[in-house]
Amino acid sequence: MRTQVAIIGAGPAGLLLGHLLRAEGIDVVVVERATPDYVLGRIRAGVLERTATMLMERVGLAGRMHREGLPHDGFALADGDRLIRIPVTELTGHHVLVYGQTELTRDLMEAAPARGLQVLYGAADVALHDLESDAPYLTYSQDGRAERIDADFICGCDGFHGPSRKAVPASVGAAYEKLYPFGWLGILADVPPCHHELIYANHDRGFALASMRSATRSRYYIQVPLDEDLGDWPDDRLWDELAVRLGPEAAASLTRGPAIEKSIAPLRSFVFEPMRHGRLLLAGDSAHIVPPTGAKGLNLAASDVHYLSEALVRHYRHGDQDAIGGYSQKALARVWKSERFSWQLTKLMHRFPETDAFDRRMQLADLDYIATSRAAQTTIAENYVGLPL
Template sequence: MKTQVAIIGAGPAGLLLGHLLRAEGIEVVVIERAAPDYVLGRIRAGVLERTTTDLMDRLGLGARMHAEGLPHDGFHLADGERLIRIDIEALTGKKVMVYGQTEVTRDLMEAAPERGLEIIYEAGDVALHAVDSDAPYVTYSKDGVTYRIDAQFFCGCDGFHGPSRKAVPASVAKAYEKVYPFGWLGILADVPPCHHELIYANHDRGFALASMRSESRSRYYIQVPLDEKIEEWPDDRLWDELATRLGPEAAANMTRGPALEKSIAPLRSFVFEPMRYGRLMLAGDSAHIVPPTGAKGLNLAASDVHYLSEALIGYFKRGYADAVAGYSDKALARVWKSERFSWQLTKLMHRFPDGDAFDRRMQVAELDYIASSHAAQTTIAENYVGLSL
């Protein structure tokens, strides 16, 4: 098989990129190792920046998002009994949208057949070859048969553990990583949220987050040690801990219910450079990971897709080779700004095992400053809604 662009990975980044390219008449094949049900079963982010919602609208796929999503014009930072509201709409003129990543993926998947976006699911042993040549190709196996696809460009949207990043030789690669000494224990439950906006809480016992996926489905997290076991957290214990850490106002409005899903996710900051090597471009988690504190993971992938789609459309439709050449530098400039915000908010709102009394006083001083400073709140708000592309 031959195509102009082969996309590795059918998560939201790969599907979004595929739709944008197909809308311009560019030949695309998406290769995904998992089955569709598995892809939709991944529980991920739920806060969408304007960049992400604008791309869905550009494709004409935002109707369900606008009908079922929850526009948010603010969020809260909590410290003890105090709630500090960040009025993002008043400070930036923008809102964010609460709409689960699973639902974004579903919308993109369901629109693929009628829009001519070919997706090959359950493709095993995916490997990229000769990506630094004029004749790159990818191989994969399915039902015991090995297949080959020749493409002019490859787009690695296959996540942190996918094969795309491994195709970049170590001699030209540089990875930056910070692994945090804790994880997030999350619970998803079909109960109304305890607050109509997100609450990020810094408590003596550790960080907590009150979030939601809809008006009847809530998502909560608490900070736990990396060696913590799910079995040690029955539902009642987790709800009690959330009530303590989120504070009395949230606790009074909290509805408890059985967990639909419960998991522990480690936190890391990671950036891989360059995001382009030869005929291969990386996007999303294959190139960078952010701690979820700043709600940047999916949105940062969407900004990659924006830059990458513009580069490839420029190349194929207008002959702009420089657009492809400049993709990595342009994407990384925004990546590092998002990494900075997520790292900064993580430091502010979590308790670190090696933290001392001085570190705690610095957190208190910073939160006091944020509570009283329009400038500080504006900085947080403009980063939270997403910096301009």
């Protein structure tokens, strides 16, 4: 098979990139190792910056997102007894939209056939070849057959564990990583949210987050040690702990219910440079991971896709030979700023093993300053809603 652009990974980054390129008449094939049901079964976040919503609008797939998504004009930081609201829209002129990543992926997936976007599911053992040449290709197996796709460019949107980043020689790439000494224990339940906006809570017993997927489905998290046993957290214990950490105002509106899904996720900050090697271009989690504290994972992937689609369109439609070469530097400038915000918010809101009484007082002083400073709130709001492209 021959195509102009081969995309590895049919998550939101790969599908969104595919739709943007097809809208410009560029030939694209997407390969995905999993089945469609497996892709849609991944439970992920759902706070969308304006970049993500703008790109969905650009490909004409924003209808359901705007009908069912929940616009949020702010969010709250909790420091025990009070909620410190960050009025995002008032401070920036923009809002975020709560719309589950699964639903965004579904919109992109279901529209693919009608838009001429070919997606090959069940592609196992994907391998990349001749990336430094003008004729790269990838191989994979499907239904027991060996297959090959020749392309002008290969785009790795296959996540942290995919083969794309691993195809970059160690002598060329550099990885920067910080592993956090705790994880997030999350529960998904069909209950109304305890608050109309997200609450990020800093408590003596650790971090907590009150979030939602819709007006009737809630997502909550608490900070736990990495070696915590999920079996030690029956639903009732988890609801009790959330009520304590989120504070009295949120606890008063907390509706309990059985878990649809419960899991513990580790936290890490990770950046791989460069995001381009020869004819391979990385985007999304294949190149960077952020702790979920700042709601940047999907949104960073969307900004990568914006820069990458722009570069490829300029290459094919305008003969711009420098567009591809500038992709990595442009994308990484925004990546590092988002990494900084997520890292700072994680430090502010979590209890670290080495946290002593002085460190704890510094966290509380920071939160008190944020509560009384419009300038501090503006800085947070600008980062939360998404820095300009």
